[in-house]
Amino acid sequence: MPVEFLGIAATSDGSEIAARSGASFDKEYTLRLARAHEENGWDRVLFAYGSGSPDPNAAAAYIASRTSTLQLLLAHRPNVSYPTFAAKTFATIDQISDGRVTVHFITGGTDHEQQREGDYLTHDERYGRTRECMQIIRRAWTSHEPFDYEGAHYRFADFVSDVFPVQQPRPRLSFGGSSPAAYQTGGAEADIYCLWGEPLASTAEQIESVKAAAKAAGRDDFPKIQVAFRPIIAPTEEKAWEKAHDIVDRIEDRVAAGGGALSRRRSLKNPENAGSQRLIAIAAEGDRFDRALWTRTAAATGGAGNSNALVGTPETVAQAILDYIDLGVDIISMRGYDLLADAIDVGRQVLPLVREEVAKRDRAAAKAGSPAA
Amino acid sequence: MPVEFIGMISTQDQSETRPSSGPAIDKDYVRRFARAHEDAGFDRVLIGYNSSQPDGTQVAAYAAAHTERLGFLVAHRPGFMAPTLAARTFATLDQFTGGRAAVHVITGGNDAEQRRDGDYLPKDERYDRTDEYLDVLKQAWTSEAPFGYHGRYYRFEDFHADVRPAQQPRIPLYFGGSSEAAYRVGGKHADVFALWGEPLAETAEQIASVRAAAVAAGRTEPPRISVSFRPILGATEELAWERAHRILAATRANVEPFRRVWRRAVGGNEPQNRGSQRLLAAAEKGELHDRALWTPLAAATGAAGNSTALVGTPDTVAQALLDYVGIGVSTLLIRGYDPYDDAVEYGQALLPLVRDEIARRDALSSVS
Numbered sequence: 001m002p003v004e005f006l007g008i009a010a011t012s013d014g015s016e017i018a019a020r021s022g023a024s025f026d027k028e029y030t031l032r033l034a035r036a037h038e039e040n041g042w043d044r045v046l047f048a049y050g051s052g053s054p055d056p057n058a059a060a061a062y063i064a065s066r067t068s069t070l071q072l073l074l075a076h077r078p079n080v081s082y083p084t085f086a087a088k089t090f091a092t093i094d095q096i097s098d099g100r101v102t103v104h105f106i107t108g109g110t111d112h113e114q115q116r117e118g119d120y121l122t123h124d125e126r127y128g129r130t131r132e133c134m135q136i137i138r139r140a141w142t143s144h145e146p147f148d149y150e151g152a153h154y155r156f157a158d159f160v161s162d163v164f165p166v167q168q169p170r171p172r173l174s175f176g177g178s179s180p181a182a183y184q185t186g187g188a189e190a191d192i193y194c195l196w197g198e199p200l201a202s203t204a205e206q207i208e209s210v211k212a213a214a215k216a217a218g219r220d221d222f223p224k225i226q227v228a229f230r231p232i233i234a235p236t237e238e239k240a241w242e243k244a245h246d247i248v249d250r251i252e253d254r255v256a257a258g259g260g261a262l263s264r265r266r267s268l269k270n271p272e273n274a275g276s277q278r279l280i281a282i283a284a285e286g287d288r289f290d291r292a293l294w295t296r297t298a299a300a301t302g303g304a305g306n307s308n309a310l311v312g313t314p315e316t317v318a319q320a321i322l323d324y325i326d327l328g329v330d331i332i333s334m335r336g337y338d339l340l341a342d343a344i345d346v347g348r349q350v351l352p353l354v355r356e357e358v359a360k361r362d363r364a365a366a367k368a369g370s371p372a373a
Numbered sequence: 374m375p376v377e378f379i380g381m382i383s384t385q386d387q388s389e390t391r392p393s394s395g396p397a398i399d400k401d402y403v404r405r406f407a408r409a410h411e412d413a414g415f416d417r418v419l420i421g422y423n424s425s426q427p428d429g430t431q432v433a434a435y436a437a438a439h440t441e442r443l444g445f446l447v448a449h450r451p452g453f454m455a456p457t458l459a460a461r462t463f464a465t466l467d468q469f470t471g472g473r474a475a476v477h478v479i480t481g482g483n484d485a486e487q488r489r490d491g492d493y494l495p496k497d498e499r500y501d502r503t504d505e506y507l508d509v510l511k512q513a514w515t516s517e518a519p520f521g522y523h524g525r526y527y528r529f530e531d532f533h534a535d536v537r538p539a540q541q542p543r544i545p546l547y548f549g550g551s552s553e554a555a556y557r558v559g560g561k562h563a564d565v566f567a568l569w570g571e572p573l574a575e576t577a578e579q580i581a582s583v584r585a586a587a588v589a590a591g592r593t594e595p596p597r598i599s600v601s602f603r604p605i606l607g608a609t610e611e612l613a614w615e616r617a618h619r620i621l622a623a624t625r626a627n628v629e630p631f632r633r634v635w636r637r638a639v640g641g642n643e644p645q646n647r648g649s650q651r652l653l654a655a656a657e658k659g660e661l662h663d664r665a666l667w668t669p670l671a672a673a674t675g676a677a678g679n680s681t682a683l684v685g686t687p688d689t690v691a692q693a694l695l696d697y698v699g700i701g702v703s704t705l706l707i708r709g710y711d712p713y714d715d716a717v718e719y720g721q722a723l724l725p726l727v728r729d730e731i732a733r734r735d736a737l738s739s740v741s
Contacts, residue, residue, distance in 0.1 A: 024535040025465075025468050051457065052534050052535040053535060054461060054535070058430060058434060058466045061430070061435065064435075065435055065439075081453060082491050084453075084490045084491065089431060091428075092432065093431050095400070096400065096432075096434075116533075117457045118527055160425060162426055163398060163428075
């Protein structure tokens with residue numbers, strides 16, 4: 001089965017290694033980055049969400065009208081809009097983009113960040129709300145009859161939308177989280193379950209947890225699995241590792257200059273979210289895992305988001321990705337530390353290698369008469 | 374002072390005179406309809422809101438990608454989005470469109486319609502919530518420092534938007550409503566207060582109410598005033614009136630399907646909102662008011678939205694619009710019953726007459 005590749009949409013060129021060079025909002029850069037993905041083999045880009053960020057949906061609207069095939073993954077925190085309202089927004093973007101939308105539910109892992117937009121629920125309550133939100137959005141996209149809803153978090157009466165998605169029966173729901181509450185919610189509701197890149201063994205454990213939760217929820221299918229990395233590639237192994245160490249030096253310099261933080265939004269110490277706690281614990285166990293996984297970038301940023309690197313030549317990184325595909329991973333999410341240059345380099349040098357090998361295996365499996373595992 | 378003309382775009386051909394046709398979002402129609410307004414010389418277009426419609430911000434973004442200059446007035450009901458996100462949504466739109474965004478704040482006039490998106494507040498509380506919402510929106514657009522808010526409806530800490538509007542200091546706020554609560558909240562916050570087209574005397578009363586509310590809120594500069602009409606033009610008075618009666622007959626014939634659609638939007642034949650009640654009261658008083666204001670179309674639909682007509686030759690209708698400019702109106706929001714063709718016709722026949730006359734008056738007053 002073909003692998004999918006997710007890149008990143010951003011409205012400025014900042015990353016962990018360098019502050020943005022211009023305004024927080026750079027229209028030209030936003031478009032160049034999206035087109036670099038579209039033209040270099042990426043299937044989809046993520047429009048991320050933070051309490052101060054530009055609205056992912058409004059940014060996606062701009063990109064949708066200026067690209068033709070690039071798919072749009074829209075991060076959504078259920079606390080910031082009413083689910084029926086959000087369903088109409090997503091259906092409208094799906095119409096305007098001719099069916100290119102996937103919605104990525106992020107529940108929020110940090111109390112203070114949630115409070116910036118008025119959300120005072122506890123962690124586990126938030127996941128309960130996300131579950132209701134996913135159910136409502138799915139129904140609003142598919143129900144042509146008015147319906148009511150009475151849940152713990154939402155109540156409404158007689159809702160029906162005039163606008164339905166282009167994708168039938170509906171766009172996919174993507175979901176991220178690594179706590180027990182997350183497995184339970186995403187296992188039950190998600191079409192795509194997203195993990196941050198960990199060593200193969202602990203990734204396999206997480207996949208098992210997601211599958212067990214899906215089974216417990218009575219599903220007869222499993223969510224597709226997505227894993228996220230930060231690729232660091234160069235023509236030789238040696239150069240790739242030089243580059244990797246240079247990146248970590250630059251991150252550490254910025255953290256030191258920032259008094260122990262990369263931005264005012266996020267402290268690097270004692271993260272509340274399970275995903276970051278896991279990355280920090282893994283980094284404490286060692287710098288290197290498996291073929292090419294490197295944890296220093298995660299350690300330097302306190303496991304802030306997708307932050308474990310895959311380091312090496314394009315061939316090594318492609319092989320490392322194939323190791324995850326062998327575990328049952330369907331989608332690979334990647335962004336570099338130089339967003340634009342890496343979207344082009346990784347798109348041209350790594351993606352084709354992975355795709356070729358996956359296609360080769362699929363052909364071999366078809367020849368052997370057995371469906372690809 | 375130049376007058377501002379606002380038209381309206383929708384995502385499919387729709388009118389009171391016939392059933393809607395085509396898919397809910399006809400992209401080609403949106404693109405052509407927006408360009409028709411731009412070419413006709415409209416300053417902006419309104420994008421409406423109700424609980425079942427496509428998201429107006431997305432429609433604006435799409436139309437903006439296919440126009441150069443046209444402004445967008447996106448109708449927005451507080452209560453369904455965190456105001457911190459709404460501020461960033463509109464700021465993002467404003468950035469991507471090069472400063473062409475404006476927000477039309479509508480608080481919602483019907484309980485059943487509000488409940489479709491989970492809002493169970495009573496009407497007066499809705500206006501109080503709108504008041505807080507606009508406090509937050511303005512601060513989010515302009516505050517350099519992180520800020521918190523502790524109101525009755527909204528509470529948050531340490532919020533800061535990384536994205537600011539392209540327009541400085543902020544995006545314009547239009548505001549609709551005709552109740553006491555609406556005057557109070559709109560008088561305090563609105564840059565432009567929007568009214569539906571009533572006779573001159575009633576419109577003057579409403580303008581006075583808005584201004585009094587602005588003074589009570591401590592403003593030194595009151596909101597500008599917008600009034601909405603449905604112009605029906607003809608080459609002669611007689612032809613215009615023939616056309617008006619044809620439109621009325623078609624509206625009456627189509628009223629059941631239209632009401633079914635509109636009930637989804639406003640929930641019933643007895644309007645709860647003050648604006649519709651006022652239009653029906655004007656219709657009760659008489660069919661024709663002042664120079665060219667005609668009310669039977671409002672009566673025919675239960676005053677579902679902007680529904681009073683101005684009927685006559687382009688000269689007559691231009692004069693009628695100028696009568697409103699004369700009592701302090703500076704924005705005219707107009708759309709027809711054949712929405713696409715009428716937008717084109719207004720651009721050819723009506724807008725230049727009004728603009729030329731205002732330019733002439735402005736020149737005179739600057740000489741004298």
